[in-house]
Amino acid sequence: MTEPMPGVDAVDTDPRTAELRDRLATVHRRITEATREAGRGEEPRLIVVSKFHPAADVVRLASLGVIDLGENRDQEAGAKAAELSNLDLRWHFIGQLQSNKAKSVVKYAHSVQSVDRVQLVTALAKAIERQQSETGRPDLECFIQVSLQDDGGEHRGGAAPADVGLLADSIADAAGLRLAGLMAVAPLGVPPEAAFERLAAISEELRRSHPGAGAISAGMSQDLEAAVRFGATHLRIGSDILGSRPPVG
Ligand SMILES: *Cc1c(COP(=O)(O)O)cnc(C)c1O
Numbered sequence: 001m002t003e004p005m006p007g008v009d010a011v012d013t014d015p016r017t018a019e020l021r022d023r024l025a026t027v028h029r030r031i032t033e034a035t036r037e038a039g040r041g042e043e044p045r046l047i048v049v050s051k052f053h054p055a056a057d058v059v060r061l062a063s064l065g066v067i068d069l070g071e072n073r074d075q076e077a078g079a080k081a082a083e084l085s086n087l088d089l090r091w092h093f094i095g096q097l098q099s100n101k102a103k104s105v106v107k108y109a110h111s112v113q114s115v116d117r118v119q120l121v122t123a124l125a126k127a128i129e130r131q132q133s134e135t136g137r138p139d140l141e142c143f144i145q146v147s148l149q150d151d152g153g154e155h156r157g158g159a160a161p162a163d164v165g166l167l168a169d170s171i172a173d174a175a176g177l178r179l180a181g182l183m184a185v186a187p188l189g190v191p192p193e194a195a196f197e198r199l200a201a202i203s204e205e206l207r208r209s210h211p212g213a214g215a216i217s218a219g220m221s222q223d224l225e226a227a228v229r230f231g232a233t234h235l236r237i238g239s240d241i242l243g244s245r246p247p248v249g
Contacts, residue, residue, distance in 0.1 A: 002172070003184060017063065019243075025064070026240070027224075027240055027241055028046070029235050031043055031044065031228065034229065037225075038228050038229045039228070044228060045211050045233065047234055047236045048069055048238070049062055049069075051070070051076065051238065052245040053245070055079075055083045057144060058068065059123070062087050062089065068090050068238070070091070070093075070094045070236050071091060071094065073095055074097070077093060077108065078105075078108055079090060081108035082113055092111045092112075093111065093112045094217075095114055097114055098120055102123035102124045102130075103123075103127045105127070106131045108217050109140065110140075111141035111143060112140060112141070112143070112199055113236075114138075114158075115167065115171065116167075117159065118170050121170045121171055122142060124142070124177060125175070128174075129176050139176050139177060141178050142178065142204075143217050144164055144171070144182050145156075145170060145185075146160075146161055146162070146164060146182050146184045147159060147185065147186050148187055148195040148199060149197065150187070153167045164182070164207065172213075173175075174179065179213045180200060180215040181206070181216055181217070182203050182217065183234075184199050185220070186220075186223050186227075192222075192226045192227070193227075196223075196229070196231075199218055200230045211235065215234060217236060217237065219235040219237045220235075220237060224237060
């Protein structure tokens, strides 16, 4: 009998890894099915949102083939990225970002999906310029977060659709930033379809002036099928893979 490689066996028999493998497989099946039903050829990219979950879970996910991780707080994301710098991971920043955190975020982030104001673009442009001159890192992918909230509902962040054009131009004009497309969170308490349909229309409009900015990051655990139907190219799935998070205080 051949001896198992050290470490691999431990991962194989770890119950949390088995749980994550099952949940990840279920989510991948849902994505495959939704892509087929939408008549789309290519599946959206899955970003596993690891916020509030320990670095050890990210190691388990990496052993299951995950490379794209989403985080929404700089302190937590930066610590995990530093601890796991030996792994080939791509960190996507998906939370509200203060301009004074730009310097920190460009040290580890592959993308910032929550760009919502010109002041933040300016801060990211300045930070990436310095980071690239020090480390030669690749351009930072930027997604404009759009608010799909009609007046009266609970605000979940993002720029007004009317401001997307201005933000897009400022990102496109900045050396070191690459405009990828749009990101949005469906409003609470209403069916997500109407919101994602609106997002698709805003994306179409954006692509008239920025043809390369076709990415649409939409779809979370509860609404990934609707997001796939309306053209999402990136899905951000947390709780259906990692389980529930501790409530935010
Ligand atoms: C937490 C979070 C997600 C993941 O949500 P789940 O419902 O856990 O899948 C996706 N996008 C953003 C912006 C988030 O903050």
